[in-house]
Amino acid sequence: MSTRVLTKFDLQVPKDIPEALDVLDNYKDTITPVAGGSDMMVAWKLGLESGNAMSVTALPGLDYLTYDDNEGLRIGALATIDQLLKSDIVKEKYPALWEAAEVFATHQIKNTATLVGNCLRASPAGDGSAAAYALGATLTFVSKEGERQEHIDNLFTGYAQTSRKPNELATEITIPAPKAGSKSAFWRVTRVNEDLAKLNVAAYLEMDGDTCTEARLVMGCVGPTLLRLPKCEALLKGSKVDEATLEAVANTVNDEITPIDDKRSTAEYRRSVAPVFLKRTILKALS
Amino acid sequence: MSHHTINLTINGMPQTVTVEGNETLLEVLREKVDQTDVKYGCGTGECGACTVLVEDNKPINSCLTLAATMDGRSITTVAGLAKGHDLHPVQQAFVEDFAVQCGYCTPGMVLKSVALLSENPEPSEEEIRHYLEGNICRCTGYTKIVTAVQNASKNMVQYAGGDAA
Numbered sequence: 222m223s224t225r226v227l228t229k230f231d232l233q234v235p236k237d238i239p240e241a242l243d244v245l246d247n248y249k250d251t252i253t254p255v256a257g258g259s260d261m262m263v264a265w266k267l268g269l270e271s272g273n274a275m276s277v278t279a280l281p282g283l284d285y286l287t288y289d290d291n292e293g294l295r296i297g298a299l300a301t302i303d304q305l306l307k308s309d310i311v312k313e314k315y316p317a318l319w320e321a322a323e324v325f326a327t328h329q330i331k332n333t334a335t336l337v338g339n340c341l342r343a344s345p346a347g348d349g350s351a352a353a354y355a356l357g358a359t360l361t362f363v364s365k366e367g368e369r370q371e372h373i374d375n376l377f378t379g380y381a382q383t384s385r386k387p388n389e390l391a392t393e394i395t396i397p398a399p400k401a402g403s404k405s406a407f408w409r410v411t412r413v414n415e416d417l418a419k420l421n422v423a424a425y426l427e428m429d430g431d432t433c434t435e436a437r438l439v440m441g442c443v444g445p446t447l448l449r450l451p452k453c454e455a456l457l458k459g460s461k462v463d464e465a466t467l468e469a470v471a472n473t474v475n476d477e478i479t480p481i482d483d484k485r486s487t488a489e490y491r492r493s494v495a496p497v498f499l500k501r502t503i504l505k506a507l508s
Numbered sequence: 509m510s511h512h513t514i515n516l517t518i519n520g521m522p523q524t525v526t527v528e529g530n531e532t533l534l535e536v537l538r539e540k541v542d543q544t545d546v547k548y549g550c551g552t553g554e555c556g557a558c559t560v561l562v563e564d565n566k567p568i569n570s571c572l573t574l575a576a577t578m579d580g581r582s583i584t585t586v587a588g589l590a591k592g593h594d595l596h597p598v599q600q601a602f603v604e605d606f607a608v609q610c611g612y613c614t615p616g617m618v619l620k621s622v623a624l625l626s627e628n629p630e631p632s633e634e635e636i637r638h639y640l641e642g643n644i645c646r647c648t649g650y651t652k653i654v655t656a657v658q659n660a661s662k663n664m665v666q667y668a669g670g671d672a673a
Contacts, residue, residue, distance in 0.1 A: 224551025224571075225535075231510045232529025232576050262532075262572040263552045274529070276577045303566075327642025328620070329569045330553055332562075415554065415641045 224266045231273040241390050242365050244275050250387035256299055257333030260342050283392060293398040298391055302331040302349060315396060317405035317423045321352035327415050337391050340376065343383045346417045346442045352407050354447050355423035355439040358396045362389040377446040402428045406506035408498055418442050419486040420494060422502040433457040443478035443491055450477045462507060471496035512576035518543060519588025527575040534558045534570040545587040545615050546570055556643030559616035560585050565626040567619060586615035598622050601660035609647035616643050621657045629665055
């Protein structure tokens with residue numbers, strides 16, 4: 222184990238999707254598809270991951286970012302965080318995603334990391350994935366058996382675990398077009414800016430005047446996966462978002478999270494700030 | 509083990525190298541093509557010492573990049589910035605403003621500053637500090653680095669504007 226030299230593994234660099242699916246079939250569950258690889262490379266170096274690598278960087282035509290009012294935002298598996306950050310559509314229509322892209326790691330990493338990869342690493346501290354979760358994204362998986370869609374609500378199955386099957390290749394993530402009156406925001410707290418979050422929050426709200434008609438709240442670094450906050454969401458839905466509602470939401474969030482002590486924060490700290498940051502993120506979305 | 513023969517353009521020079529699947533771009537640059545101006549720092553993408561520019565001035569961490577995935581790409585290291593004996597304006601500003609202490613972070617800092625100024629020719633101090641976040645100077649000489657980037661920006665804007673007066 223070294224941060225200088227990677228342990229020996231096979232690297233496959235398929236040139237098209239059929240070849241990539243052959244590779245996945247041949248290696249079964251001993252190979253991991255990587256795009257930017259910024260997180261997997263560290264995991265391999267630190268001995269947190271093992272096995273072989275399949276780089277998807279040579280697959281043609283996967284670096285797209287497109288939007289239309291019917292299909293919403295389509296983000297190819299090779300579209301980088303930097304592409305999201307430079308997109309006026311993302312900035313205007315998906316504030317939570319844009320704000321997560323803005324604080325996502327460093328510029329070097331923004332230039333290689335992808336939103337699809339960020340979601341599939343299934344880190345409980347993911348920033349892009351927290352925003353995608355709140356915005357109700359869907360991933361597309363391709364295998365020799367065909368194509369299937371997986372809603373992000375069903376993606377995270379445990380710490381660094383997803384519902385992707387070993388023979389499946391993720392090709393795209395889509396985010397529905399924002400409904401009229403919808404708002405979103407992202408917030409995180411770190412020690413210094415380029416750190417991973419001590420705690421992060423993404424909020425998506427649909428509003429009819431002052432009344433919230435739909436809410437998706439996601440909090441990170443407070444459980445084995447990113448967590449939805451269904452009790453808090455239920456308090457918002459159908460209610461006027463005023464001081465009393467926000468207070469009720471803030472008082473409820475600690476029932477829904479299970480933070481631990483780790484090198485970035487203590488459980489006690491996370492429990493103390495969770496209500497405050499949740500409230501602030503909702504207010505930020507509405508502002 | 510998988511072997512891969514790849515074509516890279518390094519500082520404008522086309523090169524063909526055979527690399528192992530698990531070799532990083534940083535290892536290949538330093539050990540196979542003698543580009544030792546690219547530095548190994550943390551190896552985990554936090555310090556920025558290994559920064560190189562790909563294609564149109566995009567900074568990446570060479571320590572987190574598998575070399576075999578870079579086939580056909582054009583890479584600029586700090587040694588590729590000067591034109592003959594004429595330093596790049598960012599290098600010149602780092603010299604004039606003494607923005608170097610031990611010098612280990614300098615190649616990454618210079619390249620990252622070049623990338624910043626190509627994206628944003630007149631950054632504010634806050635923008636400079638934000639953009640340089642992925643590059644760590646453990647001598648903590650940030651003030652002079654920021655001054656150097658500001659001066660490089662002034663010189664480059666003046667030059668690009670054709671202001672000969």
